[in-house]
Amino acid sequence: MIFNMKKITFILLALIGGTSFAQDGPASASGTADVNAVIVSPIEINDGTALNFGTINGTATGGDVTVSNGGNRTFSNSDMEITSATAITAASFNITAADTYSYSISIPDTVLKGSGTDDMAVTFTHSRIGAAKRVGDGTAQELLVGGTLTVNDGQTSGEYTGSVKVTVAYE
Amino acid sequence: MRAIFITILFISIISKARAQAISAATIDARAVIVEPIEIAKSVDLNFGNIISGYTNGSITLSTDGVRTANGAQISSAVPGLVSAAEAIVSHGEYNYSITLPESFILFNESNPNKIMIINQFQVTPITGIASPGDDILRIGATLNIEANQIPGVYTNSEGFNVTVSYN
Numbered sequence: 357m358i359f360n361m362k363k364i365t366f367i368l369l370a371l372i373g374g375t376s377f378a379q380d381g382p383a384s385a386s387g388t389a390d391v392n393a394v395i396v397s398p399i400e401i402n403d404g405t406a407l408n409f410g411t412i413n414g415t416a417t418g419g420d421v422t423v424s425n426g427g428n429r430t431f432s433n434s435d436m437e438i439t440s441a442t443a444i445t446a447a448s449f450n451i452t453a454a455d456t457y458s459y460s461i462s463i464p465d466t467v468l469k470g471s472g473t474d475d476m477a478v479t480f481t482h483s484r485i486g487a488a489k490r491v492g493d494g495t496a497q498e499l500l501v502g503g504t505l506t507v508n509d510g511q512t513s514g515e516y517t518g519s520v521k522v523t524v525a526y527e
Numbered sequence: 528m529r530a531i532f533i534t535i536l537f538i539s540i541i542s543k544a545r546a547q548a549i550s551a552a553t554i555d556a557r558a559v560i561v562e563p564i565e566i567a568k569s570v571d572l573n574f575g576n577i578i579s580g581y582t583n584g585s586i587t588l589s590t591d592g593v594r595t596a597n598g599a600q601i602s603s604a605v606p607g608l609v610s611a612a613e614a615i616v617s618h619g620e621y622n623y624s625i626t627l628p629e630s631f632i633l634f635n636e637s638n639p640n641k642i643m644i645i646n647q648f649q650v651t652p653i654t655g656i657a658s659p660g661d662d663i664l665r666i667g668a669t670l671n672i673e674a675n676q677i678p679g680v681y682t683n684s685e686g687f688n689v690t691v692s693y694n
Contacts, residue, residue, distance in 0.1 A: 384692030387566035389612040391633055391645060391687060393574035393670055396602065397678040398581070454578075454678070458604050526578055527604035 396454045399492070401499070401524050404449035407480075409505045410440030418507040425483040425500040436507065447501040451524050453492025461490060462523040463501060468516035476516055477506045562660075565617040566691050572645075572668060576607035579676045586672065590651035590665040599672050612666040616652070616691050619660045625650055626690040627666065633681035641677045645670050650689075664689065 409421050410429060419433030427446040431437045453459050461484055467475040483500040484490050501520060577586055577599055584599030592611040594601055616623065627648035635641035647669040652662045666689065 383564065384690055385564050385566045386688045386690040387568045387614045388686035388688055389568045389614065389666070390571040391574070391612075391631060391668075391683060392571060392608065393586075393633060393643065393681045394576045394607050395635075395643075395672070395676045395678045395681065396576050396578045396605075398579050398600075456605065457602060526600070526602045 396457065396526075397452075397494075399454070399457075399459055399524050399526055400452045401522060402450045402496075404447045404499075404501070404520075404522070406445060407447035407501055407503055407520055408442055408445045409503075410442055410444045411438055412436050412505075412507060413438045414507065414511040414513050416510055418509045418511055420504050420506055422504045423502045425481055425502040427500075427502075447520055449499040449501065449522055450496040451492075451499050452494070452496050453524070453526070455492060455494040457492045458487060458527045459490050459492060459524050460527050461499065462525075463520060466518050466520060468505065468518040470512060470514040470516040472512040472514070474508050474512055476508065476511065478503050478518060478520075480520060482522075561621065561693070562617070562619045564619075564621070564623055564691055564693055566614050566664075566689060567617075568612070568614045568686075568689075569663075570610050570613035572612035572666060572687075573608040573610045574670050575609035576602055576605055577670070577672060578602060579678055580672070580674065582674050584672045586670045587647070588667045588670070590649055590667040592665075592667075612664075612689075614664045614666070614689055615657075616662045616664055617660060618662065618691070618693075622694040623691050624694055625652070625664065626692070628687050631668075631683065631687040633670075633683050635677055636680045636682060638677060638679060641679070641681075643670060643672060643676065643681050645687075648687075664691075 407423060409423055412421055413436045415433060415435045419431060419436055422430050423444055423446055425446050427444055429444045461482055463480040463482060465479050467477055469475050480501055480503045574586055574588055580599055582598055585597045586599055587595045588611060590611050592609060594609060627650060630644055630646040633643045645668045649667050651665045653665060654662050656663055
């Protein structure tokens with residue numbers, strides 16, 4: 357009988373011990389996660405040099421004058437060709453995009469305006485055709501822009517100007 | 528032999544004395560041991576690549592890992608590593624609460640005095656995927672970007688704390 361009581365006492369103590377462990381044990385826990393973000397430099401393009409179609413002979417039947425990206429001028433109507441008073445140039449821009457980032461180039465069509473009402477349409481070409489050529493490297497990359505000018509029949513003589521707007525954006 | 532006899536007698540007297548001094552009653556004694564609540568991170572919070580802008584902006588990374596740009600720009604072609612944070616909570620099917628930080632600071636790795644602040648933490652618990660007693664917590668937040676934020680990798684090696692507590 358004496359030994360039984362000893363045993364009961366021991367079990368009771370064990371129960372109390374177990375309960376107190378649950379109370380002292382962690383009722384809350386914390387986890388830690390890292391946070392990462394990468395800021396990429398914005399894409400930039402500087403104001404370029406002019407695209408100059410030069411001096412053109414205004415003929416009864418017009419035609420197209422094309423300046424290549426390399427700055428060479430060609431005519432669809434050879435009668436329009438005369439020696440230009442000014443240097444023929446393709447436009448040149450510098451694009452700076454972050455290393456490995458690809459970007460798009462957009463050059464909307466425009467018109468050249470003179471003193472009269474007969475505007476001349478211009479479409480553009482550029483030297484970075486193909487996605488592989490539109491990947492930034494963190495340094496300035498040259499963009500050459502040529503175009504095709506459509507001269508109307510009996511185009512009024514005079515000086516015509518317009519502007520080419522190049523937009524670059526990360527893809 | 529004599530010494531043993533004396534010891535047994537002593538215990539017997541003590542027990543008897545207690546029995547006389549108190550009245551006896553019977554109660555059930557029960558104790559339930561609950562597993563401690565645990566949380567373990569499985570995925571970090573990654574905002575990916577963000578393009579520096581000329582105005583202030585923010586990127587909200589939802590708990591399902593989708594980025595939304597507000598006045599900032601992200602590159603869809605080169606998104607970088609993007610993920611909502613994930614942690615696994617082992618709660619033994621007991622109710623618990625989740626505590627997220629108010630805000631957290633990220634430092635530019637190569638220019639530590641340039642910082643970005645994260646706030647508006649949000650959490651979505653996904654219950655019982657592995658077992659009924661385990662939840663996955665998905666955690667998103669909003670990254671605030673200043674105008675002309677200096678490019679670079681921003682992080683904070685201390686990490687942010689998520690605390691879970693039994694209710």
